[in-house]
Amino acid sequence: MAITTSAGRLDFTRKTLLGQFTRLPWALILLLVLMGVIGLAVLYSATYTNPAEADLPMKQAVRLAAAFVILIVAGLVPIKWWLALAWPMYFGTLLMLFGVEFFGTVGGGAQRWLQIGPIGVQPSEFMKVAATLALAAYYHKRLTDYSGGLLIHIPALLIIAIPAALIFRQPDFGTTLALFASGGILIFLAGLWWRVIMAILAVAVISVPLVYSFVLKDYQRERVDTYLAQLTGQSVNVMDDGYQIHNAKIAIGSGGLTGKGYMEGTQAQLDYIPEQHTDFILTVVAEENGFLATSGLLLLWMLILGLGLAISMRASSLFGRFAAAGATATVAFYILFNVAMVLGLLPVVGVPLPLLSYGGTVMLTTAACFGVICAVHLGKDDPLLSN
Template identity: 40%
Template sequence: MADRDFIRQMPEQSLGGERGLLGAIHLDPWLLLLLSVLLCAGLVVLYSGADQNVAVVEAQGVRIGIGFLIMVLLAQPDPAFYRRWSPLVYIAGVMALMAVLIMGVGAKGAQRWLDLPGLPRFQPSEFMKLAVPAMAAWYLSRFYLPPSFSRLMVAVVLVLVPMVLIIRQPDLGTALLVGAAGLVVVFFAGISWKLVGAFLALIGVTAPALWFFVMREYQKQRVLTLLNPESDPLGSGWNIIQSKTAIGSGGLTGKGWLSGTQSHLDFLPESHTDFIVAVLAEEFGFIGVLALLFLYLLIIGRCFYIAVYAQDSFSRLLAGALTMTFFVYVFVNIGMVSGILPIVGVPLPLVSFGGTSIVTLMAGFGVLMSIHTHRRMLAA
């Protein structure tokens, strides 16, 4: 059980630099600084990607403000609070996903939103990116680690249930992100490499069945477009062709801010959302992309540091999963825009225009800061 878990005790002086104002409100100064730099840089690129539309930048600023507020609020409770409430939040999320299938609001052929009286329209699947890893971490941390095979299977089922409900909306991209967040917890809990190999083999065996019986036509078309975008250059291949053109035309140093042609002449679709990294590559070049990746690397490194030095199994598993979720966001978006992954509609984290994604990610960083700043210290 949880009370059997090993609790790390941190020397008091190790936290000496974090006991100021930010420490009092449970914010990690390094992570806060890195996130602020990324968000400010994102607004600069967004202004260009949105064709200098100030209203878009202002709307993004409002979303960032809401995200910061939620991050600060979620940093205040002790991690034990999240462990205690994880099962109820998970159950509520699963019920919300079921409600989406029954009474959800549809748009562009997908039924993914709930529009309840007195509440703004929201997408329950986004919040499962936090609820699923928290639930998996809660379940596995109740036992000695590494867990037994039967307990691993229970954890996998807890991950698969919301995945299946999200796939039925349909929203394969979000389902994969939710599944990755949950399965990372299972992996970090101590799964053997033999089971990892068996899992990968199972995916390989079931892939044909997924293609014929699960994937919809537009999802199959995305895979085919990835393999040969030139087969339909004016249709399904247009987005990726224009994206790679924008990235390649930036060269080493780029064309300069607000001087990109692919985005400002409307060749590049979704230039302020999913394909915003192509705007950055065209205007700031290879150096600009490297700077962005380095900033992401610093954020991920700081988050892993928080995970490694967390005091209990629940905190370590949850922190590791939230960190890997952020990494998957970055990897999938940049891979998608550069043509090495199918287009699945995953935004570039904290840079692309969007509301739910920013709020969800900032909420995750709030939980990470709670884990880091509530570490118990030995008396001097």
């Protein structure tokens, strides 16, 4: 009779982890590393003339390194563990959102952060991943045990709506919009009927005046007013509400086809654009590198997102398909909203550009999303989750 020693089990575990490590989707991971390095270069150009921001690229480099460690570790977590953790993560993050409501710290005019010892966390960002996993776990169970129907989607809507309401109160309209968008994609993929989708959209359109008048805060209404004025060609006060978008358009337009050259952007180097190292970092890319390089950057993101969707479609389990699709959609809506905001196609809603904008929370969220995608890739043939 064979006897397995502790040393033998340890050696087996090491070989198993090494095997899983080599099977990670390295094409996807290396493209993400490339995007992160590009982000560091752009961030340096956006901040090096400002002594108060000169240390931001180094801080971002440390965060980037930590994010990729988290991505790899999350990717090596067995997919059945992610399924088991989905609901605890969701309710834990929901509890943190309630904590923000009562004990949150205020920054930038919004109460979005929860101070846990020396660390400040933004639970609304974590909810993007937690809600995706909860929806994936919910549909994995419901669509496996029961046939689809309209009523099956009501709990899914609540999974999104409850945290979205708490996030909107902070206020954080951008994250609220992103949560509804990525969650809505999963509900659509779960088989929500087109006529129901059209009815929901009709109700949403009809509700716009009521939301504008009675739900939005004054500064949010001002942003919407500025956006509509610019969209319809009306004059706006470029020294007030329209300042940021006005200068963003100048930066993008002045870049032309090939740009002014790295670290040569006038708008960027003279700090004409507020938050150019965070939400408006795309203006630095466009001014210094031009339309061609900016288009190439967005095409690189499209390639990354396409690989994420390909992993989703190859998963043999409903949980894997929904988790990878939801994680991909979460990052996709970050990019979509940020680009549309910078171009003036959406109101300024404070959505960063993943792996380019300075910030730790969005970096962690992006790493977690792609970590889940990597885990789905490794567990795509897991027989315990097959339907």
